[in-house]
Amino acid sequence: MTITHATGYAIKDAKDYLNFELTKYELEPLEDDRVTVNVECCGVCGSDHHTISGGWGPWETKFVVTGHEVIGKVVEVGSKVTEFKVGQRVGVGAQVGCCGKCKSCKGTNENYCVQPVHGYNTKWYDNAEHQGGYSTHVRAQERFVFPIPEKLASTDAASMLCAGITTFSPLVRNGAGPGKKVGVVGLGGLGHYAVLFGTALGAEVTVFSRSDAKKEDALKMGAKRFIATTEGFEKDLQFEFDLIIVTASSSKLPINELLTTLDVEKKLVFVGMPEDGLSNITSQALSGNAAALASSHLGNKQEVLQMLKLAEEKQVKPWVNVLQMKDAAKAIQAVEDNTVRYRSVLIQDIEA
Amino acid sequence: MTITHATGYAIKDAKDYLNFELTKYELEPLEDDRVTVNVECCGVCGSDHHTISGGWGPWETKFVVTGHEVIGKVVEVGSKVTEFKVGQRVGVGAQVGCCGKCKSCKGTNENYCVQPVHGYNTKWYDNAEHQGGYSTHVRAQERFVFPIPEKLASTDAASMLCAGITTFSPLVRNGAGPGKKVGVVGLGGLGHYAVLFGTALGAEVTVFSRSDAKKEDALKMGAKRFIATTEGFEKDLQFEFDLIIVTASSSKLPINELLTTLDVEKKLVFVGMPEDGLSNITSQALSGNAAALASSHLGNKQEVLQMLKLAEEKQVKPWVNVLQMKDAAKAIQAVEDNTVRYRSVLIQDIEA
Numbered sequence: 063m064t065i066t067h068a069t070g071y072a073i074k075d076a077k078d079y080l081n082f083e084l085t086k087y088e089l090e091p092l093e094d095d096r097v098t099v100n101v102e103c104c105g106v107c108g109s110d111h112h113t114i115s116g117g118w119g120p121w122e123t124k125f126v127v128t129g130h131e132v133i134g135k136v137v138e139v140g141s142k143v144t145e146f147k148v149g150q151r152v153g154v155g156a157q158v159g160c161c162g163k164c165k166s167c168k169g170t171n172e173n174y175c176v177q178p179v180h181g182y183n184t185k186w187y188d189n190a191e192h193q194g195g196y197s198t199h200v201r202a203q204e205r206f207v208f209p210i211p212e213k214l215a216s217t218d219a220a221s222m223l224c225a226g227i228t229t230f231s232p233l234v235r236n237g238a239g240p241g242k243k244v245g246v247v248g249l250g251g252l253g254h255y256a257v258l259f260g261t262a263l264g265a266e267v268t269v270f271s272r273s274d275a276k277k278e279d280a281l282k283m284g285a286k287r288f289i290a291t292t293e294g295f296e297k298d299l300q301f302e303f304d305l306i307i308v309t310a311s312s313s314k315l316p317i318n319e320l321l322t323t324l325d326v327e328k329k330l331v332f333v334g335m336p337e338d339g340l341s342n343i344t345s346q347a348l349s350g351n352a353a354a355l356a357s358s359h360l361g362n363k364q365e366v367l368q369m370l371k372l373a374e375e376k377q378v379k380p381w382v383n384v385l386q387m388k389d390a391a392k393a394i395q396a397v398e399d400n401t402v403r404y405r406s407v408l409i410q411d412i413e414a
Numbered sequence: 415m416t417i418t419h420a421t422g423y424a425i426k427d428a429k430d431y432l433n434f435e436l437t438k439y440e441l442e443p444l445e446d447d448r449v450t451v452n453v454e455c456c457g458v459c460g461s462d463h464h465t466i467s468g469g470w471g472p473w474e475t476k477f478v479v480t481g482h483e484v485i486g487k488v489v490e491v492g493s494k495v496t497e498f499k500v501g502q503r504v505g506v507g508a509q510v511g512c513c514g515k516c517k518s519c520k521g522t523n524e525n526y527c528v529q530p531v532h533g534y535n536t537k538w539y540d541n542a543e544h545q546g547g548y549s550t551h552v553r554a555q556e557r558f559v560f561p562i563p564e565k566l567a568s569t570d571a572a573s574m575l576c577a578g579i580t581t582f583s584p585l586v587r588n589g590a591g592p593g594k595k596v597g598v599v600g601l602g603g604l605g606h607y608a609v610l611f612g613t614a615l616g617a618e619v620t621v622f623s624r625s626d627a628k629k630e631d632a633l634k635m636g637a638k639r640f641i642a643t644t645e646g647f648e649k650d651l652q653f654e655f656d657l658i659i660v661t662a663s664s665s666k667l668p669i670n671e672l673l674t675t676l677d678v679e680k681k682l683v684f685v686g687m688p689e690d691g692l693s694n695i696t697s698q699a700l701s702g703n704a705a706a707l708a709s710s711h712l713g714n715k716q717e718v719l720q721m722l723k724l725a726e727e728k729q730v731k732p733w734v735n736v737l738q739m740k741d742a743a744k745a746i747q748a749v750e751d752n753t754v755r756y757r758s759v760l761i762q763d764i765e766a
Contacts, residue, residue: 176652
C-alpha cells in the first residue's frame, strides 16, 4: 500500500520562523522513478534558516518543512527503480529531481539541470509540492538517492549530502589533491567540510578567517596553515594557491585581495550565498593572474558516491551536534547566532 | 656602435594629451638578452588613450611615448640573443620584459610574471625608463620579440601583438575550435579580433552588441549570429555558450544575464578594462551553471607564434586604417570618439 502522507515539523509563517508545528501533509505521488525514504536523521543547513525566515524571498509552497540532508531507509520504490531495495539505508540531499531532458541532465551534470527540483519549498513539474526532511518521509527521483557505505554513521553522513558535496564537487572538479594548495575562506559548516575533504584528497589546505578564533579547530581538522585576513594579508601569498573555496556568506570579503593569491588561470569558487551581490570585483584584479571568480551548485551523483567512499576509507569525521528533531528551533537559533561547531543533525522523534 | 637614443612622438602633460611632440630620449641599455628594433609601423590601442589622458592614473615616467603594437627590423642584438639576427622583421607587443625568476616565468606564463615590464610608461628593474613604438626604436627582451611570417603585411600584423593576442590567448586556452560556440561581447578593436580568430580557429561565433549598428560588419568578419542585448535577450540562450569573451569596457554590461548563457563550468573572460569595478555580480548568477567570471592578460610566446602562423595560413585580415605617425593625435581622437573601424596603424615618418 503506497504511503500517501508524511508528518513533519513545519513553519507556517516566515515572521514566526522558530515556531515548528508538527503537521501532517500529502506527499507527492510515487512515480515510476521515485523512492520513498523513512527519515532517520536530517542535517540543519544555513539554507533552512534563509528559507523559513524569508531571507531568500517568498515561499513557493503553502508552508515549509525544511531539511535537505536526509539519511533514512527505503520503504517504497517506484516500478522502474532498479538501484534500490526496500530496507536499504540511503541518503537524499538538496536536490530531489531533474528534468532529464536538458543538456546537463543528458550528460552528468544533473546538478545543473535547467529546472531542478530542490529539497523543499519546491514544486514538481506537475505542481505537486515537495517538502523536506524534518519529517517522517521524503520522496526523490532515484538519481538523487545515494546508498550509504556501511561504516559511515548516519549522523555523520547526513550533512555530507549538502554541506559536504557543496565543497567536495568544486574540490575534485578543480584538481584538489597531492601537491595542490587549497585556500578555504570561512570556517563554518561548509568550510569545515572543505578542510576535511581537501585534506582527505591529499591537498595542502590553508584556512582564511577574519580572526584567529577558530585557528585551533582548523588545524585539528587538518589545515596546514591558518591566516587571519587582516590588512595586507595577501602580500606574501601572490600566485600561491591552486584553488580557493569561499564558504563565507558575507559581501564584505576581501575578494580582490584573495584573487591575487591564486596561481595562473585558477579559480576562486564562491559557495557562500550573500543576499547582496559581490561588489567591487575589478577586471584588473582578475587579469594579473587570469584568475576566475566562479561558483558551484552541489555535485553530480558520481561525485556524491566518490565523496561517501572517500569518507569511509579515510574516516572523514564531521564535527556534528546531535539533537532531537523536536529541537529544530534550537538548531536554527544556533545557525542565526553563528554558534554551530560545525553542523547540527536532528534525530527522528516523530511517532509513527 | 650601440644605439643610445630614440626619437618619438611624446606626450608631456596628461592634460594636453593630443599634443604629440617629437622628442629625442635615451633608450634603456642594450643588455645581453635584449633586441633593438627599428620601428616600421605601430598600432594604436585603447590603452594608449587611457594612459596619456591619465585615465589609468599618474605616469611612471617623465613623459610618455605610447605604442605597443610594433613591427620593425632588428638593428642590434645583445650578446646572448640567439633567436634573432640583424635585418630580420619582428614584432614587439605590450610586454617587453619579465623577471625570469617567478613561477610564471619559469613556466610558460611569462605574460603573468609577478613584475612584468610593460610596453611603455614603465621602468625596468634597474629603473631605466622604457618607451613605446610611436618612435624610431624600441628595445625588448628576446622572449618578447616575435618573428613575423613572410606573408603577413606589417600593417596587418602590428595590432595582432596586443589586440590580437589579448583575444587569441583566452580563445585557445578555453578550447575555442570546431563544435564550440563562442560569444563575443562588444565589437571594437579587440572584439573584431575575437571574431576573426574565433572563426579562424573553427568556432561558431556570436556577437553581442548594444544595438544592430555593427551587425553587417560582424557577419562579414565571420560571425554566424548577431544579438542586440535588449531586455530578455538571454532567455533563449541558457547553457548555450562554451566561452564568452567580453571586449567592451563599460561597467554597465548585462554580465549576470550573459553568465546564464554559458554551459556548465565555462568562462566569461573579461578583456575590457572598465575604470570602475564590475558591480552587481551575484553568486546566484554564477551557481546555476557553475559559470566563472575571469580575465586574461596578453598571451605567452607560444600563443603569439601560434596566432601569427594561423593568421598567415588562414589569411586572417584585420580591418585597419593606416595613417602616418605624425597623425597620432587623429588616431587617438578617433579612439576617444569611438569611430575606429576597427584598428588604426601608424606608419613610420620620423627622419633618421
